[in-house]
Amino acid sequence: MKDLSLHILDIVQNSLRAKAKLIGIEIAERPEDNQLVIIITDNGTGMNQEQLENSIDPFFTSRTTRKVGLGLSLLRQNAEMTGGAFRIESELGKGTKVSATFGLNHIDRPIMGDLVGTLLILICSPGETDYTFTYQTPFGKLELDTKEVKQMLESVPITHPDVRSFLKKMLNDNLKQIQICE
């Protein structure tokens, strides 16, 4: 993965496949601890103990179409390479939480990349999954809840190009305002 936004897009695919109806994406920059934390939570089907233990094994997957499952192991590798940490918790029937901590100023930390593009692909999709997104920096906090957005839009679909353009501008402006890292 070239950047962190691609990791986020990838990990969220696991939540979607687990039939999650609500997915949380939380990013926090903590310069005082030199940390960048990414937490993805979902209320999907969750995993049993055996699946959980195997989840970071690149040669384990719950899919039947192929033999490898690289998403979590690549995220773990990238996080640990920057002096950070990786953690996954899951409970069958309740959901899963993936946390990755990166060294914020570590030379090997992948760049954030096109975070807005990732969010738009996820948020502006026709499925029934809702998302909460928060990004905290020392300069402020951005919060977005797609349930709130859909309520405001009433019968207008969130996939509409004009809505997509609006959200793109809004996210870009607000992320610039809180001065997110590269």
Next chain:
Amino acid sequence: MNKIKNLADLRKLQSEVQSKIKIRENGNTPESFIQIKVAMATCGIASGAKETMMFMIAELEHQGIDAVVTQTGCMSYCYAEPTIELTIPGQPPVVYGFVNKTKALEIIEKHIKLNEMVDGIIPVTYSNIDK
């Protein structure tokens, strides 16, 4: 300082878009649209599926072509990522492999606009990739 857009501004947009939608309400069922599913598993993402999807959304919108572009899971053609499944209304779906921006534009210009298939089709036998 630039004015920051916030969700309150979305209310204004909502009424504008609502009136546009009413005009073209007839025949607005998903089956009447061209559908494009972009495989968005780890292999797809690492190969550029995100760029392909964003390019297709922007290009189709730019050309005024009504299409539904969505992400989907693994199509199991990891060697040929990014892959897309294109469904023209009334026709069986077609899977294309190695769809970078150049190939995506070719698919739009020839397959979608002229109904002429282009190189890069992965021969598959399935009824639905969601299975």
